[in-house]
Amino acid sequence: MKKLEILVYGAETICASCVNAPSSIETASWLEAALRRRYDANQFVVRYVDIYNPNSEEERKFAQRVIDEDLWYPVVVVDDQIISEGNPQLKLVYQELENRGLSAISIR
Secondary structure, three states: OOEEEEEEEEEOOOOOOOOOOOOHHHHHHHHHHHHHHOOOOOHEEEEEOOOOOOOHHHHHHHHHHHHOOOOOOOOEEEOOOOEEEEOOOHHHHHHHHHHHHOOOOOOO
């Protein structure tokens, strides 16, 4: 099975209305840690994408969308679909990932 790529788009600077929220980089790290507790790490990869310094043309296009549409970042994207905007809710992220075939680790 191919690893599911989870992209977290954001910026190093925290927006003025997000003063008490974690940065997008911190959110990507936190999300990866939370997902590793629930899923086999071989099933997915979490990558942070700086909207002001994307790595590829595809990332540049989506980063421009984040900027143009004034989306609340971090923006969590899977399969070119936004699954979370702003501070992600794990329950919703889990549901979206499981809808895409990820299986939770059974703890015994």
